Every structure is written in structure tokens, then in C-alpha cells.
Amino acid sequence: MAEYLLEVKNLKTCFELFRGTVKAVDGVDFTLKEGEILGIVGESGGGKSVTGFSLLGLIDLPGRISGGEVFFRGEDLLKKSEEEMRRIRGKEISMIFQDPMTSLNPLQTIGSQIDEMLALHTDLSSAERKQRILDLLTEVGIPNPADRINNYPHQFSGGMRQRVVIAIALAVNPRLIIADEPTTALDVTVQAQILKLMENLVHKFGSALILITHDLAVVSEMTHRVAVMYCGKIVEEGPTKDLIANPHHPYTKGLLESIPKMAGARTPRLPQISGMVPSLFDLPKGCSFAPRCSRATERCLQDVPEMRLLSPGRKAACYHPAGMAEEGEGHE
Numbered sequence: 001m002a003e004y005l006l007e008v009k010n011l012k013t014c015f016e017l018f019r020g021t022v023k024a025v026d027g028v029d030f031t032l033k034e035g036e037i038l039g040i041v042g043e044s045g046g047g048k049s050v051t052g053f054s055l056l057g058l059i060d061l062p063g064r065i066s067g068g069e070v071f072f073r074g075e076d077l078l079k080k081s082e083e084e085m086r087r088i089r090g091k092e093i094s095m096i097f098q099d100p101m102t103s104l105n106p107l108q109t110i111g112s113q114i115d116e117m118l119a120l121h122t123d124l125s126s127a128e129r130k131q132r133i134l135d136l137l138t139e140v141g142i143p144n145p146a147d148r149i150n151n152y153p154h155q156f157s158g159g160m161r162q163r164v165v166i167a168i169a170l171a172v173n174p175r176l177i178i179a180d181e182p183t184t185a186l187d188v189t190v191q192a193q194i195l196k197l198m199e200n201l202v203h204k205f206g207s208a209l210i211l212i213t214h215d216l217a218v219v220s221e222m223t224h225r226v227a228v229m230y231c232g233k234i235v236e237e238g239p240t241k242d243l244i245a246n247p248h249h250p251y252t253k254g255l256l257e258s259i260p261k262m263a264g265a266r267t268p269r270l271p272q273i274s275g276m277v278p279s280l281f282d283l284p285k286g287c288s289f290a291p292r293c294s295r296a297t298e299r300c301l302q303d304v305p306e307m308r309l310l311s312p313g314r315k316a317a318c319y320h321p322a323g324m325a326e327e328g329e330g331h332e
Helices: 049-054 082-088 110-121 126-139 158-170 187-207 216-222 240-246 250-257 300-304
Strands: 006-017 022-032 039-041 063-072 093-096 174-180 210-215 225-230 231-239 308-311 315-318
Touching: 006 049, 022 049, 022 063, 022 231, 039 049, 049 063, 049 210, 093 158, 110 126, 110 158, 126 158, 158 187, 187 210, 187 216, 210 216, 216 240, 225 240, 225 250, 225 308, 231 240, 231 250, 231 300
Parallel strands: 039 210, 039 225, 093 174, 174 210
Antiparallel strands: 006 022, 006 063, 225 231, 231 315, 308 315
């Protein structure tokens, strides 16, 4: 039996465009155990969503997965045919997308869309599938499911539509769920409800979860580990509580410092990370974050830092990690 449910090694995904080649995912490595919740965090354009799509082989031209290995339950998904991947998608690995209106078919009732997943991946009878649909809608908090099963997506609010998407994702008890910014289009109060629902259901069904988001405050509440991405690379990884309390990479530190904190009336101005995210067409020679980093030296500007172990369970791609007395404290 494989030690990890998912093991990603040196994953690379690029887009061949007129202006040149964009390395959207550039050598990403991470692992995920059964029942674990991993947060992948970073600014827009950092490669988080492309990483999620790459795991399922959902990269269309002009994009392509140009290298790496994605072991799921010990088998490399990148070596499987499209027909084999279709059997895995939904049944073994499900995805929850950002906007439920783009992932739900507006011309089909919600009941028929859940039924389609059940009919494709299970041997349940029609009556058993209907009962399963009602049970799922109840699980995700849809009121009066027997009355709503024949409703169309436009008859639901944004939060309720996302609950339906979650029901579809959980329909056949997948081993892994990938949630790509699942609450971006929702009101703040609804976001909290959806995230709590996802957390509870993942624990109940025993699924592992990859939560892709730009919000470190969200991952601090519901993930076991965090991987921070910047310009297509993971720049820091570690247990959530440790990473939040003591970030080593200057980019992670900057993200955390920019989160508003509860304070008195005279709230100090929030710190900000200087500069802009570089264009993926014109990345700096050395560390991609170096032009924005106050700790950068000539070495940072010339050489790309590799991920290295700094302390048990903690990795960062930085020559001068914060919270460490000197580079020598890291362990290769």
C-alpha cells in the first residue's frame, strides 16, 4: 500500500503562446495522506488553479503538462489514457470549481445532474439513486430536498448552488476532492458556511481535500498543511499552525502581515509587499521573489533557490529564511 494517497513530483505545466512559453507550474512537489486537508495558497496567477487542473489532466491547448509524475494510490495519472482518466474523475477524484454557475448545466435539473454522476459510476437502481440524491442534498443543507430536486440552477442562490456542486463532488465518495477557490463568488457569511460544510463532510466521508485559495485566513482555520505558491513554484510548505506562527519565506511572511487584524480604533496601516508579481513571460534570473524582497542579496538575484528542509516538516525555497539565524541552520 502506498504511503501517500497523492504524491506529486516535479510537475510542470506550460502554455505555448505567441509571446513565448509560460511556465505556469514549474517543478511542483507535494504529498497528501488519506483524510488530510492541504491548502495551496498564493496570489492570482501563481499557478494554484493550473496545478489543480493538471492533477486531473484537464489542461487544454495551448497548454500541456510538460513533465513530472502524479502518483494517485501508487499509479501515475500522467501515464493514463483519457478514457482511464474519465473513469477516475468524479469517482476517485472530484473537483469543486470557483463558480457554480459555470460548473452546473443550466438546462438540467439539479437532481438529473447528480443522477448523471451516480449512473456513470455506480450500479444503483433508479430508486436507489433518487434516495441517494435526497440524502446528499440533505447532507449539504438544501432545505426540502424532495421539492428542490427538480429545480434548475437559476432557481437557487449562489450559496445553495455551491452546495449542489459539493453534493455532486461527494456523490460517489471520492478519495480526493480538489476545491478551486470554492467560495470566491459568495458573500462573506455564506463563505464561512460553505467552508465549514466542506470541512465537516470531508471528515465524515473520510476524503482527502486540496483547498486552493488566495486566503491564508481560510487555510489557517481548516487545513492540516499549507503549500505557498509564487510564480509557478512552491516556495514554502509545512504544518499549518507552525507555518502561520513562524513563516520562513519572506513572501509567506508578507502575505500573513497583510491580513487585517482586530484592533482598536487607531488601527495601524497594513504592511504591503512592495512591487508587483513579475510577468511569467519575463521572470527574474534568480529567485522570482527577489526583486520584491528586503532580504535579497546578490546570490538571490542570480541563483534560483531549491526547496530545502529547514526544520522537521518545514521546507522553504529561500537562501535567507526568516526566523532562522543563518542559512546553515537548514538541513539539506
